[in-house]
Amino acid sequence: MKTRKTVDTQTPAGADLPESDAMGRPLNPRKTEMRLGREAQARIGQQLRAMYEAVVNEGVPPHISELVRRLSEQDNGAE
Amino acid sequence: MKLDPAIRDQVLGAVPSLRAFAISLCGNIDRADDLVQETLLRALAHIDSFEPGTNMPAWLFTILRNLFRSEYRKRRREVEDADGRYAETLKSHPEQTGRVEFSEFRAALAKLPPDQREALILVGASGFSYEDAAAICGCAVGTIKSRVNRARTRLADLLAIDSVDDFGPDRATRAVLAGGGRS
Numbered sequence: 001m002k003t004r005k006t007v008d009t010q011t012p013a014g015a016d017l018p019e020s021d022a023m024g025r026p027l028n029p030r031k032t033e034m035r036l037g038r039e040a041q042a043r044i045g046q047q048l049r050a051m052y053e054a055v056v057n058e059g060v061p062p063h064i065s066e067l068v069r070r071l072s073e074q075d076n077g078a079e
Numbered sequence: 080m081k082l083d084p085a086i087r088d089q090v091l092g093a094v095p096s097l098r099a100f101a102i103s104l105c106g107n108i109d110r111a112d113d114l115v116q117e118t119l120l121r122a123l124a125h126i127d128s129f130e131p132g133t134n135m136p137a138w139l140f141t142i143l144r145n146l147f148r149s150e151y152r153k154r155r156r157e158v159e160d161a162d163g164r165y166a167e168t169l170k171s172h173p174e175q176t177g178r179v180e181f182s183e184f185r186a187a188l189a190k191l192p193p194d195q196r197e198a199l200i201l202v203g204a205s206g207f208s209y210e211d212a213a214a215i216c217g218c219a220v221g222t223i224k225s226r227v228n229r230a231r232t233r234l235a236d237l238l239a240i241d242s243v244d245d246f247g248p249d250r251a252t253r254a255v256l257a258g259g260g261r262s
Contacts, residue, residue, distance in 0.1 A: 041235075044234050047238075048199070051204070053099075068087060068123070072123065
């Protein structure tokens with residue numbers, strides 16, 4: 001007797017299905033159309049932050065820090 | 080009167096994130112650096128209008144965002160298909176957009192309407208609250224929330240992130256996962 005769970009193909013449509021299987025794959029396409037899954041949101045957030053952080057980690061370019069230092073030494077009141 | 084060093088350091092401290100925001104907005108490093116420089120020139124010329132103790136990054140982001148918007152509107156008058164040209168720039172010069180491994184993601188980001196793009200970056204990457212993002216963009220908090228949601232949904236669509244067939248990690252995702260443990 002096997003105890004391993006198998007995909008139940010007999011469940012009628014409209015039954016209380018989980019939103020995704022163990023791999024995070026959406027089981028109910030209609031639901032994911034309406035609301036973005038947590039998995040997808042997490043992946044987008046991850047890519048967005050990684051892209052952003054890559055630039056943040058470059059720090060302050062020398063010409064920018066030079067500019068800020070120069071401007072902050074000037075008499076403010078001109079312009 | 081010279082600038083208070085504490086204020087100067089606050090300005091410098093915001094620069095890395097300000098650059099990342101600028102590059103995400105316009106997709107081109109040269110344009111982004113011009114935008115950052117012009118933002119800093121304006122900010123320091125009008126530093127008296129900054130209230131000490133308030134949010135320096137938000138103040139600088141607001142200036143940069145407004146500069147970008149006025150430039151964008153100008154370009155739009157000049158070139159009808161501003162977004163299309165922007166996407167072309169990304170395609171022909173991927174090395175100009177920062178890290179090459181994010182070119183696919185940047186290309187998708189470039190296809191979003193500017194309102195949605197800036198809202199998503201401010202909240203999802205810069206780490207501003209919905210309230211701060213709303214103040215930076217000069218709109219209601221609810222508007223920011225709905226823009227962020229629409230941006231996420233559209234990006235998922237463009238990157239085919241929800242598709243079952245495409246679930247296996249692609250190159251871009253592997254790069255992200257490999258380098259993602261830093262923050």
